[in-house]
Amino acid sequence: MSVASPNRDGLTAPERSPARTARSGGARPGAPRAGRPSALWGLPALLFFGLFAVLPMVLVVYLSLTTWGGLGTPQFIGMENWTRLVGDPVMHQAIGLTVMLTVGSWAVQTPISLLLGVWAAGRQRNRAVLSAIFFVPLLLSSAAIALIWRALLDPNFGPLAKIGPMIGMPGLDFLSSESGAFGVILFVSAWQFIPLHTLLYQGGARQIPESLYQAAEIDGAGRYRAFWHITLPQLRNTMTTSSVLMVVGSLTYFDTVLIITNGGPGHATTIVPYLMYEAGFQNYQYGYASAVACVLVAVATIASLLMVRFTGFGKMRSTREGM
């Protein structure tokens, strides 16, 4: 068996493998090397990603050890930013809020998206029409969505000023209380992202073989039992994907916070990404902001690694696996 060197670009025709499989190449060592491309094919993407994502990661660690006001050259100060970060009550609060927002978003968005997705996977015409409407928020940018909700929630010049007195609550205002503002962020992000996750679940539910339901029906299972015993287990992979996207996504709610609450009232909606922005681009303490950024990367990485570990999301799997 010829072991084509990776950079020979498969110019020589390798032998046909007797043990080939119709499935993907697989990770079996000594598998046939039919037309193996050189690893150089991956180089452009690697370099590009390296320059704009990996190098910045290195730099952000370095910057976290400096003091820099955005002008001139960063001055090395050692661990000073990190000591400050450990003792900064605003940072503690920001981490708490970020965790709450992440967990809260998952808990709100997953069941709604799942149910809507499964429902929308049905073939009825009315479902198709409604799905088309449900899709619309996906077309709006988070900046646009934040502006819309800010206008709708304005206590003096929005609909609340009319609705409040009608339901006996004049001065109805969600944005001026701490929990209210946090709730608004949670709600607006759910409004924004549920359509995407609904779509993922809809796609997942449509791939469930009809035969499973036929069999279940023959066994006398009802609609709800079928949901628990067929739909949910079959959507396992979709749920993993959707959850990873949700968790990583909720660590980046920034536009929404900036536009609707500016991190306030006080620091009530200052989540870690916003704190980073505030420390860097508003207080001009780029060194400290970099330390906050490092924490953000660490939290995101740990969260993703945990999810990958527990779900096997990272396995080089074929899209057909798990069907």
Place this chain on the structure above:
Amino acid sequence: MNPHRAGAAGALALLLFTATACGGSGTGGSGDGEMNIALRQDSLAVVQENAVKRFNEQNDGSKAVLNQIAPDGYEDKLRTMMGSGQQAPDMFFNWGGGSIEPYIEQEMLLPLGATLQENPEMEDAFIPSIMEAGKVNDTQYGIPLRGTQPVILFYNEKVFEEAGVEPPETWGDVQDLIDTFKQEGVTPFALGGATPWTELMWVEYLVDRIGGHEVFERIAKGDSSGWKDPAVLESAQIIQDLVDEGAFGQNFASVGYDDGAASALLAEGKAAMHLMGSWEYSTQLADAPEFAKEDLGYVPFPPMPDGEGHPQAVVGNPTNYFSIVDDGDTEAETEFLKQTYSDAYVKDLVKNGEIPTTTGAEEMLDEAPNPDFAKFQYAMVRDAPTFQLSWDQALPRPQAEPMVTEIEKLFNKQVTPQEFVDNLAALQ
């Protein structure tokens, strides 16, 4: 981490960094005979727009281009642009003092000494105390570009008439008015709490009236224990009492100023009074011209009982300044500065409701859209024993931002007055 290793890591990072720099193509740069002027976008900008038009008509050489930047975030954007080097503006709007100090430290700004020597009329054109505020370390870096901006207590005359009351002259009046307006179902004071620098104005006046201007001067000089002065605690207590009484209404924390919401509350009679910089007049003139002309009243902030501060002391922005970025070619910029005291410019200021800081301005005030208001303001500034620059502009940014957030928390009752004092004193 030991310093040696950290140094090595830093060197590596910088190496990578410069390596990327070499790959740069350098397509940026607005240069090419264009003079880029960064300006904070607001209702006053029309004066500068006209000046740019005139300048471009009069000069064949470089063209002036106005880059108007959203007011909420102007300083941040400016800082980023300045840090970017090649995309820095050629000239920019600022507040003088602390707002330009970092750029001077980096030697980015053009000292105007030579310009003033060549053009002696420039120095004479402005009120000396206002020119003085454009200096840092005894060197002139800023030329006034706007009118003076004291903070004034505005009120809606129609609302006062309907309630049959007069504007406040003492703190006791203020208390009575709060009760009256609450009974009328009108918010006593409009307050844009979503843009918390508006709340800062209350703290500034209260501390100034109660403790005198020395209290803040200590803080501005870097003595943060000045926050421990009893006047600060007393002011904080008064503020929370006002909040409890409903003096600012129920939802001030989500009312903005930059989006015009607070001003609209006053104009529409939903609120009776509004403590705001003198630019509020121009804002109302743009957003609610009827109201600005007919029903917008104004009084100075009342004195506090037993306060040590002078009842005529003023807080606010003495004015705004243009500073020039020293990029080696500053001829067109210095030429443009001459616009700021030209007759046409000063007339524009007056017409737009501003009080120019040029020496001959008093005679022109009759042409103001509201001569009475113009004269009131002019006298207020002229007779003030002190004119204190807004604290958020006087303090370096890393202190100013947390200070404003603490003030926001004080108004939102997220901290007690004592915690407020302690937190501020702890700021480095």
Place this chain on the structure above:
Amino acid sequence: MTATSPARTGQDARTPGPAGPSGGSGRHAGLRSWRHRPNLVAGLGAFVWLLVVGVPLYALLAATFQQSSEYRSAGPLALPTDPTLDNYARAIENGLAGFVLNTILVTVGVVALVVALSVTAGYAIVRTRNWMSDSTFRMFLLGLAIPNQAVIIPVYLIIVQMGLYDSLIAIVLPTAAFSLPVCILILAGSMRDISDDLYEAMALDGAGSGRTFFQLVVPLARSGISTVAVYSALQAWNGFLFPLILTQSAENRVITLGLYEFQGAYRTDIAGLLAAVVLATVPLFIVYLIARRSLVSGLMGVGGK
């Protein structure tokens, strides 16, 4: 997402999996089956969600046809009594068209870059067997977890050093870089479904990796590529942080930033601001109307299935 049959019409985007039965085959199971009775509870839930999504959208649209003063007095829930297009006219006067054009340029740039880089990288990852391609894949996998906020400060530095600050390219480059991990993951998945037989046939035919790439990989990864294009286009169109930090002048303003800055310019003219929001969405909406199927299936593809 497995190969979407492009010829398929009808209102569902369903793709019959090669192994799965076609949707109609279950219909023989009998009319009294629960699978063909309406599900009232689910229908009610969907109706509630329709309100949650529909009412704000209705308010948004209604507001934009109201006079600004009417919006203030009646609120957006009232039907406009005197419909007007003034708000839209004002939005256009304020330079919205230029912002849209900038956004289109950025989006095209990002999609081109992402597709070119992720398809080649996906090919290398799936077909090359050495430590390099494995670690590349792992790196991109970890890259999924880097929030773009976390590196915005160094990215700003790099862009400044490259002399690109305040240009559209400054937005394109990092936006594309941060779309890569998801896109490569999607493409790697879709390329693994190409069977070895086909590669071997190409090799027997004497095709090099270049020909294999263009004649085999690209055509067969079509659905993955369209998913990637949709995903990166949405990222570019809706991006906010990179434009916020990396550009400043009006001539390089993209639509999201334009809307954000309009807040200051429009002040209490909420009807005008909302009209700008609606106009900013029109281009995407047109794309949605024309290419709803591929947009929807593209986004479903983000889920890998």
